[in-house]
Amino acid sequence: MTDLFSKFDPLIELRTNLLSAGQTDPFGMVMEKVLSPTVAICxxxxxxxxxxxxxxxxTFDPDxxxxxxxxxxxxxxxTTGSRVLNGTYVGHRAVEEALCDFYGMKHAMVFSTGYQANLGIISTVAGKGDYIVLDIDSHASIWDGCKLGDAEVVPFKHNDIEAMEKRLKRIPxxxxxxxILExxxxxxxxxxPLKEMIRVAKENGAMVLVDEAHSMGFIxxxxxxxxxxxxxxDDVDFVIGTFSKSVGxxxxxxxxxxxKFEILRLVCRPYVFTASLPPSVVATACTSIRKLMHAGDKRAHLWENSKTxxxxxxDAGFQLGTDEPQSAIISVIMPDLERGAAMWEALLNEGLYVNLARPPATPANMTLLRCSLCAEHTAEQVRTIIGMFKRAGAAAGILG
Incomplete structure (x- = not known):
């Protein structure tokens, strides 16, 4: 009998080899207590x-x-129910109104996760016989939405405007x-380069969906x-986002x-057939979104943290994912998974938690230490973090 788990054997072996030398599991970190948005007990x-x-x-805002x-x-x-049955409470409408106000748009649909938002909207809007042109580095939820909807999928090289245009012109x-862009x-x-990409998309008669999960609230x-x-x-047809990043x-x-957007509530399967978010969750999201409308000072501080x-x-000698800071994410490129895991553990031993990202989630088979900054990180914490990276880099043999 075929073992349905046999396809995972290479990954099982990789994980076993990583942990055999006493390495802390970088994909199983447990936070024992969270003290603030920037500090926890691990x-x-x-x-x-x-x-x-x-x-x-x-996440810890008092309001x-x-x-x-x-x-x-x-x-x-x-709520114990779907949005189209008993799952719409006054709070669900309130958070959708807050989103409309935040973006200055007429319609908003809230899903139980950001993954489901992409899954639902993409699979419903683009179906059999339609074409989706998307960046090759698109998030897994975007790819899964494409697969669920059964549209023809045409990927193009990351952030390559010319490649995107060529593929659009080949569509019948x-x-x-x-x-679809991020x-x-x-x-x-x-x-x-959204401005140019959206211009090209519109010139070729395409609708545009932009996932702003990692920029909402900040950029x-x-x-x-x-x-x-x-x-x-104003030229974007659909903006997808999540509450699990800046909204907290x-x-x-x-x-x-x-x-015609509202008809999606009746035809979008991941919306129709999923229980709605709990009232406490939509209430926190609504309050957070309305506060983010007036968070200019926090945005400015977060930019300073990113630049620093x-x-x-x-300057310390690490290879980074971008030449200049472009967002609140700063990725440090590692030589390979084994040394990346060693560096991750060295940082944890210093008292710093970052994400270890590995293929196939990463582009070009890279191993990354992904840092996501917070507006609540103090300037002193950022300086401390730089020192931790230097010491861990030396200990793990990444620097020098």
Whole structure:
């Protein structure tokens, strides 16, 4: 009989070899207590958090926590139903209104996760006979949405405007076309040339979906993301985002100005057939989103943190994913997985938690130490982090 798990044997062997020498499991870290948006107890010691995507530090905001407690007391722990049955509470409508206000758009749909937002919108909008043109480095949820919808998928080289245009021009005339881009790509922390890409997409009759998961709340004058920052938000048909990054809780969403958008509530399977978010979660998201509308000072501080850390690591001799800081993500490129894991553990021993990212999630088979900064990191913490990287880099044989 065929062992259905045999396809995982190479990964099992890789993990076994990594852990056999006493290496802490970099993919099984347990936080024993979270003290703040930037500090937790890990392995019994106080650890600076530099791998949480908590970009704006909203997880411990007093107003956010208070709104969640109030909703929990008034509406209970869960909805036990889909949004199209008994799962829409007043809080779900409130958070959708907050999203419309935040983005200046007419329509918003909230999903139970950001993954489901991509899965649902992409698979519903682009189906059999339609074409999806997307960046080869797109997130797994985007690829899975393409597969679920059964559209023809046409990938192009990362951030390559010319390659995207060539693929659009090859699509049969009259076919439905959807271009999918990301504002910030989460592995290297680089941004897309959205303005030019969206122009090309529109010239070729395509609709455009932009995933702003890693830029919402932080990039752009109002925190609306890279499309706002590049002055092309009005040309985007669908913006996908998540509550699990800058908003500080969990959930996903899509905002749009399309006049027929509301019909998606009845035809989008990952929306129709999933239980809605608990009242306490949508309440925290709503409060957080409305506070992010007035978070200019926090955005400015986060940019300073990003510039300081990028320069410090680059000056120390580390190879980074971008030449200049482009987002709150700074990726440090490792020679291979084994030395990347050793460096990850050396940092943890210093009291610093980062993400170890490996193929196939990473582009070009790279192993990365991915750092995601927070607006609540102090300037002193960032300087401390740079020192930790230098010492760990020497200990793991990455520097020198």
């Amino acid at each position: 392995n019994g010691r106080e650890t600076i958090l530099l791998g949480t995507y908590n970009y704006m530090g909203m 956010v926590i208070a709104s969640g407690k109030k909703a929990l007391e008034e509406f209970g722990a869960g 005339e009259g076919a439905g076309k959807l271009v 504002g910030v790509y989460s592995m290297l922390g680089d941004i897309a 752009g004058p109002n925190g609306r993301g890279v499309a706002e920052d590049q002055g092309c938000l 809780t969990v959930g996903g969403f899509c905002v749009s100005n399309h006049p 850390l990028h320069k410090g690591l680059k």
